Amino acid sequence: GAVVSQHPSWVICKSGTSVKIECRSLDFQATTMFWYRQFPKQSLMLMATSNEGSKATYEQGVEKDKFLINHASLTLSTLTVTSAHPEDSSFYICSASPGSGVKEQYFGPGTRLTVT
């Protein structure tokens, strides 16, 4: 149980275009979803927290107009990287929490974004 999927697993896009990454909880309802960014062999950096039906809360230094997050249902959150640039190339990971006092998060497999 507690499986989280991400789509696509990797994407290449041209500079200036936008790309959407989906995060789905497959067998549970995710009250809260989190989006992280991970650089090679480095730690995960939390970008934002999203709760179903409300606006995402962004961490300091993360541009909310550039990284649009939508959490329209209890099983789906999307991250859209708008007007992508090469420096946005990274590994983006989502996680989901069932809530209701459950503190651990279940992680998706990640999406490799390369902006050319």
Place this chain on the structure above:
Amino acid sequence: AQRVTQPEKLLSVFKGAPVELKCNYSYSGSPELFWYVQYSRQRLQLLLRHISRESIKGFTADLNKGETSFHLKKPFAQEEDSAMYYCALTGGTSYGKLTFGQGTILTVHP
């Protein structure tokens, strides 16, 4: 501000040797601590959390509030334990948000 420090970026041991991955934290309150593991080409997965006081795959971790540490230990390392290990913390106003340490790459040699 909460912070998690894993002082060792790389740790190498031989199969059958004991292993300890260090984790220290900074938090003004009662945090919840976790260890996550990421095997090669796999997703991050929960290894254990301090409140459950369980042993998973032979690993244990004890929360030492006096030393603000949550070191991960295993008495006899196996080759399949080779992975990236992250210590993480949540609590307080940022309850639910995880703060991760930098990670330790464990390599267990045959």
